[in-house]
Amino acid sequence: MxxxxxxxxxxxxxxxxxxxxxxxxxxxxxxxxxxxxxxxxxxxxxxxxxxxxxxxxxxxxxxxxxxxxxxxxxxxxxxxxxxxxxxxxxxxxxxxxxxxxxxxxxxxxxxxxxxxxxxxxxxxxxxxxxxxxxxxxxxxxxSDKEVKDYLAVCLSSLKAEKQALEMKLKKTEDDLSRQLSYAQQ
Amino acid sequence: MxxxxxxxxxxxxxxxxxxxxxxxxxxxxxxxxxxxxxxxxxxxxxxxxxxxxxxxxxxxxxxxxxxxxxxxxxxxxxxxxxxxxxxxxxxxxxxxxxxxxxxxxxxxxxxxxxxxxxxxxxxxxxxxxxxxxxxxxxxxxxSDKEVKDYLAVCLSSLKAEKQALEMKLKKTEDDLSRQLSYAQQ
Known part of the structure; x- marks a missing residue:
């Protein structure tokens, strides 16, 4: 596809x-x-x-x-x-x-x-x-089946996006806290 | 419900x-x-x-x-x-x-x-x-219809979670950059 x-x-x-x-x-x-x-x-x-x-x-x-x-x-x-x-x-x-x-x-x-x-x-x-x-x-x-299949695909890509976002949030927090603690020294 | x-x-x-x-x-x-x-x-x-x-x-x-x-x-x-x-x-x-x-x-x-x-x-x-x-x-x-309805609900709550995460990411970035620029002064 x-x-x-x-x-x-x-x-x-x-x-x-x-x-x-x-x-x-x-x-x-x-x-x-x-x-x-x-x-x-x-x-x-x-x-x-x-x-x-x-x-x-x-x-x-x-x-x-x-x-x-x-x-x-x-x-x-x-x-x-x-x-x-x-x-x-x-x-x-x-x-x-x-x-x-x-x-x-x-x-x-x-x-x-x-x-x-x-x-x-x-x-x-x-x-x-x-x-x-x-x-x-x-x-x-x-049809119900087609909408079901379409939603399953949407759900899986949205899950991946959410996961990427969670990783980005974690990384941003880590990076900035590191920079912050460095700047405060 | x-x-x-x-x-x-x-x-x-x-x-x-x-x-x-x-x-x-x-x-x-x-x-x-x-x-x-x-x-x-x-x-x-x-x-x-x-x-x-x-x-x-x-x-x-x-x-x-x-x-x-x-x-x-x-x-x-x-x-x-x-x-x-x-x-x-x-x-x-x-x-x-x-x-x-x-x-x-x-x-x-x-x-x-x-x-x-x-x-x-x-x-x-x-x-x-x-x-x-x-x-x-x-x-x-x-049934296909029941799975379709179930997935539509999953999708909508996942969307809300993703949106909340996006807001949290934005806020974290803002907060930490503010703290960082303050610490660097």
Whole structure:
């Protein structure tokens, strides 16, 4: 599993019969390589919320999935160049998200009144004339098992961070007390 | 939700066709009060492993459940005194777990070759003559949803601990640098 991208991006969330709202969503793109039984590459797109442990939308795109996505959305690139192109689009959104009238925006929309079930995640460019849909991916809401696995990973990395912090605190205390006792002599 | 007990205890784990092994398991006992629609008290028994995020076995005992447990296991106490009696037994195990031949032991056993599915959690006293079963509870393995909820709680408390640590680190650095610069003057 290779992480290609992970950033908190501003996303316009729209549910049925609700006003559009802005949300900070972590977008992660990972490349998963499987060698057995067959050599296989899958691109994993994951939307999470650092503040809400239950928020998880994801999509796994295999090379075959990509072929239909390519036809359906009129993409001109192949599977190998898709991740970087997608990341370029996300970085465009990222670079413009503080602007008053950003040209590139991310949208997450679903058919139900609350954000649940399948949701469309799109990169949309707005020019003077119209909204241009650069890419639109249909994400599924994480199942209990997927959220469980995601939280287990979060927990383990948070534990490691906490441990590092404890060591740093210990070292800081030791260093500074040593310097202090030296200065007081 | 009131936490009555939470300690890491040594448990003898036995699965089908496997050698018995010792494991450190956190045993938590909580009292859950519901007032609506009816006044209801449930005792929640939870076994978790601080090192393994997926390890979760639990049991909810209502007053009615307790009546059958009482008959089935020949208990002489009522539901209100049961939690404390159970905690006393667990503390007995805790106090003896460093001993070479502990009189009170905890057992967790299941029918499958690995620890999964329903498992029996028992408090067993061993005397010169026989093993005496003080209490035996049938726990269910946590579902994906239950593990997910449990991990979300772990994550949120770990986040709070990490934040407290960050603040402490900042304060320590500030305090000691202030003292240091004062001593150096």
């Amino acid at each position: 290779e992480e290609l991208f992970s950033k908190v991006l501003q996303v316009n969330v729209r549910c049925r019969d609700c006003e559009e709202r802005k949300a900070n969503v972590r977008v992660t793109i990972e490349l998963q390589m499987t060698t057995s039984p067959v050599h296989k590459r899958d691109l994993l797109v994951k939307l999470t919320d650092d503040q809400d442990p239950y928020f998880l939308f994801n999509l796994s795109i295999s090379e075959e999935d990509f072929q239909s996505l390519k036809v359906q959305q009129g993409l001109l690139i192949d599977f190998a160049s898709f991740p970087q192109k997608f990341i370029d689009l996300l970085n465009l959104c990222y670079s413009e998200q503080e602007s008053h009238s950003p040209r590139f925006l991310l949208h997450l929309s679903c058919q139900s009144p609350v954000l649940e079930g399948p949701a469309n995640f799109s990169v949309v460019e707005t020019n003077a004339f119209k909204h241009l849909n650069h890419l639109s991916l249909r994400l599924a809401q994480g | 009131e936490e009555l007990f939470s300690k890491v205890l040594q448990v003898n784990v036995r699965c089908r066709d496997c050698e018995e092994r010792k494991a450190n398991v956190r045993v938590t006992i909580e009292l859950q009060m519901t007032t609506s629609p009816v006044h209801k008290r449930d005792l929640l028994v939870k076994l978790t492993d601080d090192q393994d995020p997926y390890f979760l076995f639990n049991l909810s005992i209502s007053e009615e459940d307790f009546q059958s447990l009482k008959v089935q296991q020949g208990l002489l106490i009522d539901f209100a005194s049961f939690p404390q009696k159970f905690i006393d037994l667990l503390n007995l195990c805790y106090s003896e777990q460093e001993s070479h031949s502990p009189r009170f032991l905890l057992h967790l056993s299941c029918q499958s070759p690995v620890l999964e599915g329903p498992a029996n959690f028992s408090v067993v006293e061993t005397n010169a003559f026989k093993h005496l079963n003080h209490l035996s509870l049938r726990l269910a393995q946590g």
